[in-house]
Amino acid sequence: MTATIKDVAREAKVSVASVSRALNGSGGVTPATEQRIREAATRLRYVPHGAARSLITKRTHTVGALMPDLHGEFFSELIRGIDLEARSHGLHLLVSSSHDGVDDAAAALRAMQGRVDGIVILSSPRVDAAFLDANLPEGLPTVLLNSGVKGTAHAVLNIDNFAGTYAMVRHLAGLGHKRIALVSGPKDNFDAQQREAGFRAAMAELAPNEPLRVVAGDFSEQSGYQAGLELLALKTRPQAVFAANDMMAVGCLQAFKEAGVEVPGEIALAGFDDIPIARYVTPSLSTVRVRIADLGKNAMDLLADLMDRPGVSAASVHTLGCDIVVRESCGAQRGAAAGATTKKTQRKPVR
Amino acid sequence: MTATIKDVAREAKVSVASVSRALNGSGGVTPATEQRIREAATRLRYVPHGAARSLITKRTHTVGALMPDLHGEFFSELIRGIDLEARSHGLHLLVSSSHDGVDDAAAALRAMQGRVDGIVILSSPRVDAAFLDANLPEGLPTVLLNSGVKGTAHAVLNIDNFAGTYAMVRHLAGLGHKRIALVSGPKDNFDAQQREAGFRAAMAELAPNEPLRVVAGDFSEQSGYQAGLELLALKTRPQAVFAANDMMAVGCLQAFKEAGVEVPGEIALAGFDDIPIARYVTPSLSTVRVRIADLGKNAMDLLADLMDRPGVSAASVHTLGCDIVVRESCGAQRGAAAGATTKKTQRKPVR
């Protein structure tokens, strides 16, 4: 904070250029003088001034993470995955979370100018293609997470919602359940859309003669509870319920419990996400596991890749596979058994 | 990323100085030319280069957050609280989490040099007073979270573990339980130490004739499970168990369930933290709630305060109160009832 390169130069009786060379290992400096310089540096507790360095270097060794206002496990695990991998690439992490409005996000993005070498963006309905075009500096390496935006010039990494849902529906069908209902998520949410698509595709194939039962939710526990009540009121009750996320499944479970309907005895239940709560409810919840930290790690790897070779077209689409986790709520044999259902982080370049 | 202040100056046909003045509102510029400059700036999508600006300004408008490798709710809520409050102060957040080793943390701290105006540090056994003295740049505003370090030159903000524990023990005692056992946390963990101290103080006062039953845990669910088994094996079983955190309480609960011991009928149970899982286990878990986001918010406020007036001695100790949350596991009437038990964020300057 206080000692600059000049101080070190004076202390070691050399020029600032030599100090820079010695400390950066650029070569061209006698072992003897390097030794002297290093000693002077530690004696003065010298640490290069990041801003000054990046001004000339054009590199901040920092990546930004832009995400909406999230609570809970998803956020922390994602950040954790990104940060861990960033460190292993020698990069730091500038986080800007908790922004809800468009202008809020835009301001955050602008503020990252000249402070980051690349950005990971977790999409939300508000942060779409138009927004990015308008606010993202040209040429800044960017990775979009869970994004529906197509045909952008950016790398996109998605959870394999479709395959995960499909696999779970197949599992339920394999247990003999044909009347499977879906509790869907918010209409404008990308994950929710894909999960519903997966559900419809699976049902069309596995139970083509069943009428589709879809009741709308919004990813909240409360909406899951409501959906649970609606489902119980149906003339012909479903044999199984697939909720588009775990929180809604938990809400359903509560509704079923209060109505005295046994799970999985009278009705099977499954969710999506594998939040920590899933294994602690009674009965424990079968679900589709998303390895969130891996999502962050892969995003960071993708970004580091883009940063390494600038100018190259970044457009590509990647997918992170999910596993299904069978617990008690869907009536199968109890156990940790998890079948890998979707290919791991398969890469499919967009044309 | 590409347009600099010079480009704007050329475009608006003025000097760079005028551009700077106009865009920073330093005054001394005709409304007409200001208008012209602003238009040129937006046309060129000009955004000031952060590094360059902070080089001359000596201000980065960024605060750092240094924390150990944490999963889950605590991390995310803390970051959320800090980030939210940072934004309202016009500050950005540079996160460095997930470091476990001392040198790892030291490197992270060094890397923040010249990139932040202040730091929030979540202490861990490894990050102690000596570490901070050695690695913290002199004069950099710093707030220590959940730290046992005394007599440092920094502001310290702690959870009121002592009072929270005391209040819960009092609640249990008020329910008629006198034989209360403690499942303690890691010996080198500051929170765990304070919670044990609170437990001992409460027992000394509320059940002075009872022998102390303390079984060691390490904050993990597994250790709680083990502790639960040990407690069941005791000649005289405790009437209530207070676990130093919720995860251990959940472990206990599992042990009790498997042993066919009813909670709260045969044994009452309480935890600490109020993690989301607490309300979803059966029976739901009574616990001491820590408002983690508030912890982050207060830390950020403290830091902003320090940053505002430099040079002033920062030494001070602050405490964030907790509430007890009564659920089913301790046998009281069901309900949300939460009594505020400890003073809110009281301020006690250290001499």
Added chain:
DNA sequence: TTGTATGCGTTATCAT
């Protein structure tokens, strides 16, 4: 009101 010139701390270029 506006422009010129200097310096922030560093790396990179070019002499020596």
Added chain:
DNA sequence: ATGATAACGCATACAA
């Protein structure tokens, strides 16, 4: 191998 010195993009003291 080492030292001057010019950038980097910006804010500001000073001159006009």
